Amino acid sequence: MLAKPSRIVVTSVLVAVAWLATASRAISVDDWTTSPQIRELYEKAKAEGEVSYWGQVEYDLVWAGAPFNKRFPGIKVNVVADQQGPTKMIAESRSGKISADVTQQTLGSVLEVQKRGLLAKVDWSLAGVDQRNVLFDGEAGTIHNFVYSILYAKDKVQAADLPHKWEDLLDPKWKGKLVISDFLFPRLMGFLALEWGPDRAEQWGRDLLDKQGILVTNVPRENFLKTGERLLAVAEGVQAAAQYTREGVDTGYVIMNLIPAGQFLVAALKDGQHPNAGKLLALWLASDEGKALRAKLVDEPDIRPGSKADLTAQIQSSGAKVLFEDMSNFNQRAEYYKRFSPLARGM
Amino acid sequence: MVAIPSESTSARGADVGIAGGGLLAGAVLATIYLISAPLFMLLASAFRGPRDMLPFEPGTQWTFANLASIYADKTLYSAVIPNTLVFTAGSVTLTFTIAFTLAWLVERTDMPLRTTVFTVVLFPLLVPGIILGIAWILLLAPRTGLLNLAIRATFGLGGDGPLNIFSMGGLIFAQGIALVPFVFLLLTAALRSMNPVLEEASNTSGASPAVTFFRVTLPILRPGILAPLILATLVTLEQFEMPLILGLPARVSVFATRIYFELNPDTDLPAYGRAAAVALPFLAAGMLLLWFYNRMTRRADRFVTITGKGYRPTRIEIGRWKLPALAFVTLYAAFAAILPALVLVWASLFGYQSPSWAALSQVNPTGYVNMVYSARFWMAVRNTFLVAGGSAVLVTIIGALLSWTILRTRWPGRGVLDFVSFLSIGIPSVIAGLACMMLYLSLPIGLYGTVWVLILAYSYRLAVTTRLSKAALTQIHGELEEASHVAGGSWLTTIRRVVLPLLAPSLLASFVLLFIIGFREFTLPVLLQSRENEVLSVIMWKLFIGNQTSQAAAVGTTIVVLIIPVIFLMRRLLLGREAT
């Protein structure tokens, strides 16, 4: 017969267990790279020697090689920026050999490869990734968001004059002063339609075109801001502000009251040539460290809940409502894009 | 020398021997392969669906859905087609007016500095199309375009403008100027081949130069003018760089931009099937124009103007029109090449600073420094030369052999071959790129992603060489070849020692032209890119869309600088002929 444990002992044991539990989680969050599974994965990855990292724009990819190698030396990161990435992967999959190991895409593009079964399942928790940030049953993890905003050249527009609501753009004082990308215009409208309903969103778009004479273009908008041809670049991502500034146009961004946020994901390819290196890189990119470095080096922030980025805090303090892109609204928005696209493209 | 050809230039059953026959057959097969793959892909993809899958993925099937959705779209008829017609007509007219005037000035008048002018007119070939578009925005944007600023300052005007590049007019202007070098080359060749004696006869019959021009020169030149006209129309139809950069802000969309949008939709994969469906009219237009051209030139075939020996072409004296003529050329060169190139160089060294003397001190050559130290850049240089040169050689050789087959043998089906090779110009490069991508992904030979696939992909433009060498071959008497046979030369020997040397000038010209086109080519290598086969224009494009504009400009400037010597070489080749 066991003696009834004393309260002190029970409390101590409970405290000890609690401490152990938190301590081990602390270990996996702060230094997940030292866990045995990761070490094993790393050995296999080092044997493969290199990894092929695909995305749309080179700028979003090249930053990763050096910091990744600091963590995991001996694996060469080959960057491929190809706007036809998904098509290539799908076409290559028919021969069973894909030249990409890791791909980072928007939700829509990842969906295309995912639904054809090209992605590998990854245990994202190994990198301390919150389960909320894992999609498709482990086949993709979130990395950063495309935060829709309005950009302006600091020497041409006073901060006090800036609009904070999308409706403010219809103010006559902005007539003839707006520019927008042909690609992002319908996407923005699609997001707004989720909040306002499609008819109001469409009317808003029409008014921008007909009443405000917004200039729709596909060349980089910083030129328009720099010369003053137009004053506000609508629907740009906040990371563009830093890029434009780097190119010599001191640019600022506005935190709108309603913030559409496109979602970028990272995934590993099942039939890639370096599967282990691929998984390792994907894990690192989706980890807090990867995301923090991405925000710091190329200004691409993750503003999902749980993110520690400055921008997240800024948004929270401004009380803005964020419209995240995810699977629940994806199809609806796709419908909206199809509806708004001809309007934006002048057809 | 008679102005009307005898039968010696027509086809005869030449005895080519086994080696020769093999060579010709090889050329024919190569032609069929190089052109039919893109054509087939185009036709097939247009009928494959559903739209959210690649045309040949498992699960796709034959369908009319692509065509139905594209051609049932009302805006196609209310906006796109009218815009395309206006755009094409306006742009080709402008191209032709400028190119013909320049060609006439250079070939038939005593305008000073003719050789320099010839070179200068070719300058726009140096500058990649994207650059031209951006440069014009900088120059002619309504509010802050540099030229607008200058005009407003000079005339004390207020407000915006007066010139606005974001309009149909601006688009026509930009596209019209861009195509001039190409048409200029073809027109000068035609003018040079015209027998001046026919004009002298008109002269001595009492007709003033103007009357001679309209009643004798133009009618006789008609076939020589029609070909470039048709080619220019087809090429303009497939252009999408200008319409995209300038037309989009102007809310003007044409057929080519429609293709671009199908390939860059908001969601899903690029809709290749729909893009192909939009491209079908290009083929139809090409066939129609070609049929038309054949009809017109069948009668004019008997107008062959074989240049007689001994007379130099009489040049019209333009006296006091010398200055205006030179001014015209300078204006053209400035807009078409010099200003854009300056913009490019400026952007590469100074980023976004507005041009001013003060800004000069802030030159920032890091773009170039980074470039020169990048191994990737040097590999791209090597690739670009390899691909441009390799495809130019391939097309020139195949094209020449093809022309010989069409003109000098009696093989069946050569009319079709001629037709098809001409048609190759009508295939938009986007579709050709897609075709090659699909083809080489499917073929088990490990070509995909290599430099060789680019060479093959570039090589579908056979029409350039066949046009040029057919024209040259027609002017070479069949008797020259017969003399070689009689003297004991085999067919191969004859080709090597008699025909090739005589054809050499036009073959070289075609090689150089193709090299330049290949050097600037952008759509194909973007579609077919991999790490190994990157070329300079792809790197430039990637930098550009990554918002690294000054870097992109540095690469763009490099492209321009590398092509300059090639232009001079071309000038020497084309004008050196005149001396003989």
Add this chain to the structure above:
Amino acid sequence: MLKVTGLSKSYASEHGPVEAVKGIDFEIPAGGFFTILGPSGCGKTTTLRCVAGLERPTGGTISIGGRVVADAGQGIHLPAFRRDIGMVFQSYAIWPHMDVFRNVAYPLQVAKPRVGRADIEAKVMEALRLVGMEKMARRPATDLSGGQQQRVAFARAIVRQPKLLLLDEPLSNLDSKLREQMRDELQELVSRVAITTLYVTHDQAEALAMSNHVAVMSDGMIAQCGPPPLVYSQPATRFVATFLGTANLLRARIVSSAGRTATVALDGGTEAVQLEVPPGLGAGDWIDVVFRPEDTALSFTQGDGNALYGTLERISFQGGVSECHVRVGRAVVRSNLHPSITAQRGDPVWVSLDPGRCVVFAAAAS
């Protein structure tokens, strides 16, 4: 009608300036038929083109019908289309995109002041009738043979009855039978239209047959100008002598001279011959004696004096005559035999001359 004085023309070429015409003078009276005869490259075509206005002379003057159309010194140059001329080109230059009628009608259609349609029709048909092409008026130009093109070209050149008709070797592209026939026809036509004609050719048979004046041109200059019989029988230079017709040239030495007559020993001759020699030559001087085959006689027996002894080297049957080459000493003398006479190579023959028909030149430094 046409007066050319001091005409010269030079071109720039990659070897430096080339003087094609070096200052020539000639005149054609109204209605005259004047031929410039010379080998290719002598400058005859350039001269014609200067008269036509297709080239600008670098020196000299040209006037047509009393009107100065070109004066290099004064900078006057009337362009071709303002000169009242008609020209037939060597390649005929028939416009392929018009039919025969429109080709011929062209000069009238572009004329100022305008000519009425009925007038044009009448004149064109008349010109076509003249050349025998009236039935082909609606034929496309591309369907014509060489001879037909030539006739159309001629009709076109005369349809507006210009002051001056220029012909640039119009027969050189025809085969020889046709050429002979066309030569006669052309001559007939020209005399019927009675237009002042300047004709350029390298064929001396044409020049001799058709013209009333011939200028033999060589190397940019006129060597001799005159009526054909004169130029033929009294060539002023060795060049003219050998260019027109066939000429024999024998070296000889003056044995003795008295005034203009001299006794000369022909190279290979057995006896001395009496010839007229140019002034300034005396005993011991070398001369070239030029004589034509038709002024010789061949005999198989030694006749009286002035005969050269030689061997028959070649006999060439030409249908109407047998041309003979006789080796006399170091030279070859050409003579003719009636085609019926048979002879063989190697036969000894005597060639006798007619001293009155010999032309003597001072020998060039040998």
